[in-house]
Amino acid sequence: MEIFPVLLKGINVTLIVLVLSAILAYLIAFIAGFGRLSNVWIIRKFTGFYIEIFRGTSLIVQLFWFFYAIPMLFNVNLGNELMAGVLAISLNYGAYMSEIVRGSIIAVDKGQTEAAIALNMTRFQRMRYVILPQAVRMMLPEFGNYLIQILKATSLVSLIGMTDILYHGNILRSTNLAMAPTIYLLILVFYFILALPLIFLTRKMESISKKGVAQS
Amino acid sequence: MNWKWDMFFDAFPFVLQGLGITVALTIACYIFAVVFGFVWTFLKRIPIKSVHWLVSWVMEFIRSTPPLVQLFFIYYALPMVPVIEISLNAFLSAVLGLGLHYSTYIAEVYRSGIESIPKGQWEASTALNFxxxxxxxxxxxxxxxxxxxxxLGNYFIIMFKEVPLASTIGVTGILHMANTYGSHHFRYLEALTIVAIIFLVLSYPAAILVRKLEEKMNRRFDKNELLEENKGAVS
Incomplete structure (x- = not known):
C-alpha cells in the first residue's frame, strides 16, 4: 500500500483550491447577483454579460483560457497555476450562483418590501434587515449543492499542472499501469470522503431553510 | 494586447473539424444518461429497504465524485480490473463515464416528475384495474x-459543456483540436478563444430556447389547472 501516502500529499492542494474558490465564488455570486438587480442600466447589462459568458462556456475551456491565453493576451502573468485555477472555478460558479442570489431576492414577497418602505427604512436597511435574511435561507440548499460541484471541479486543476490528488494519482498510474484500478478507486473514495461532510451540510441547510416557513 | 487575427482565421477551420465529434459525443452521452436515468429511478423504487439504501448511496457516490476521475477510471483502470478487463476506446469511455455521471442527475429529474403526480392518479388506476x-x-x-x-433540455446543454472533459482521454473534439493547434504553433490564445466562442454560440441560443420552452410549459400546466378549477365551479 504505497499508493495511499502518495495521494495524501495532494490533499492539501485540493483543499486549498476548494476553500479559496468557494469563498471567492460566494463573494462573486453576491456581487453579481446584486449587480443584476441594480438600478443602473450599465451595471445590470455588464453583470448579465459576465454571467452569460461564464455560463455559456465550459469550465475546462475557461480554465485553459485563464492559464494559457490570458498571459499571452495581456502580457501579464497571473502569477501561478493556483491563481488561474481559483479564478476560473470561482468566476464560473460565481456566475451560476449569482442566479440563485438574484432568484432568492426576487422570491421574497413584495409585501415585505412595501412594509419596510412603510416603516421608513432606507434602501440599504430594507435589504440588510428585511429582504436578505429571508432570501439567504432560500439560497442555502443550492449553495450547499454548489459547494459539492466546486469540490468536483477542483479535480480539473491537475490538468494545468497543480499537484492535487488526481495529479499524484496520474503520475503513479503512468509508472505502474496495473495499479490503475486501485489508484483511481482510492481517488474516488478520497473525493467522496471530502464530499460527505458537504452532503450532510447541504441536508442540514435544507432543513434550516424549511424550518419555520409555511409549506405550500 | 497580443491578438493575431491571421492566427485566428488559420486556426478556425482546424478547430471546427472537432465539432462533429463534440456534438456526436454530446448526443451519445445524453441518450445514455436519459435511458440510464430510468434505470436508477426504478432501482430506487424497489421496495426493499437495504436495496433502496444501497442504490441511494451508489448514486450519491457517483454524483459527488469528479467526472474527470470517473473518466480516467473507465479509460485507464477498467481494462486492468482482474475479472472485467473491458477495454473501451476513448469515445465509448466518455459515453459511459459522462453518461453514468449525469444519469444520476437525470434520475432526480424523473423522480421529481413522478412525485408530482397526485396520489389520486395511482388510486384511480388501481380502481380501474390497470x-x-x-x-x-x-x-x-x-x-x-x-x-x-x-x-431535461437544460441537462442537454450542461452535457454539451461537460463533453470537453473527454479531451483529457484523447477524444478529438474541439478542445482537443485547439490544444493540438496550440502545441504545434506555441500559441493557445486564438485557438482556445475559438473554442469558447463555439460553445457560447451554440449553448446560448439553446439556453434561450429552453427558457422559452419552460415558460410555455408553465403556462400550459397552469392553464390546465385553471380549466379544471373552472370545471369544478360549473358542475
Whole structure:
C-alpha cells in the first residue's frame, strides 16, 4: 500500500483550491447577483454579460483560457497555476450562483418590501434587515449543492499542472499501469470522503431553510 | 494586447473539424444518461429497504465524485480490473463515464416528475384495474415526463459543456483540436478563444430556447389547472 501516502500529499492542494474558490465564488455570486438587480442600466447589462459568458462556456475551456491565453493576451502573468485555477472555478460558479442570489431576492414577497418602505427604512436597511435574511435561507440548499460541484471541479486543476490528488494519482498510474484500478478507486473514495461532510451540510441547510416557513 | 487575427482565421477551420465529434459525443452521452436515468429511478423504487439504501448511496457516490476521475477510471483502470478487463476506446469511455455521471442527475429529474403526480392518479388506476405496467405507461409517465422536458433540455446543454472533459482521454473534439493547434504553433490564445466562442454560440441560443420552452410549459400546466378549477365551479 504505497499508493495511499502518495495521494495524501495532494490533499492539501485540493483543499486549498476548494476553500479559496468557494469563498471567492460566494463573494462573486453576491456581487453579481446584486449587480443584476441594480438600478443602473450599465451595471445590470455588464453583470448579465459576465454571467452569460461564464455560463455559456465550459469550465475546462475557461480554465485553459485563464492559464494559457490570458498571459499571452495581456502580457501579464497571473502569477501561478493556483491563481488561474481559483479564478476560473470561482468566476464560473460565481456566475451560476449569482442566479440563485438574484432568484432568492426576487422570491421574497413584495409585501415585505412595501412594509419596510412603510416603516421608513432606507434602501440599504430594507435589504440588510428585511429582504436578505429571508432570501439567504432560500439560497442555502443550492449553495450547499454548489459547494459539492466546486469540490468536483477542483479535480480539473491537475490538468494545468497543480499537484492535487488526481495529479499524484496520474503520475503513479503512468509508472505502474496495473495499479490503475486501485489508484483511481482510492481517488474516488478520497473525493467522496471530502464530499460527505458537504452532503450532510447541504441536508442540514435544507432543513434550516424549511424550518419555520409555511409549506405550500 | 497580443491578438493575431491571421492566427485566428488559420486556426478556425482546424478547430471546427472537432465539432462533429463534440456534438456526436454530446448526443451519445445524453441518450445514455436519459435511458440510464430510468434505470436508477426504478432501482430506487424497489421496495426493499437495504436495496433502496444501497442504490441511494451508489448514486450519491457517483454524483459527488469528479467526472474527470470517473473518466480516467473507465479509460485507464477498467481494462486492468482482474475479472472485467473491458477495454473501451476513448469515445465509448466518455459515453459511459459522462453518461453514468449525469444519469444520476437525470434520475432526480424523473423522480421529481413522478412525485408530482397526485396520489389520486395511482388510486384511480388501481380502481380501474390497470396492471402495474399499464399504470406506468398509460397513467403516470405520460403525466410525469412532459413537465420535466425543460429541465431535461437544460441537462442537454450542461452535457454539451461537460463533453470537453473527454479531451483529457484523447477524444478529438474541439478542445482537443485547439490544444493540438496550440502545441504545434506555441500559441493557445486564438485557438482556445475559438473554442469558447463555439460553445457560447451554440449553448446560448439553446439556453434561450429552453427558457422559452419552460415558460410555455408553465403556462400550459397552469392553464390546465385553471380549466379544471373552472370545471369544478360549473358542475
Amino acid at each position: 396492471t402495474r405496467r399499464q399504470k406506468w405507461t398509460k397513467i403516470i409517465l405520460p403525466q410525469a415526463i412532459p413537465p420535466t422536458i425543460p429541465m
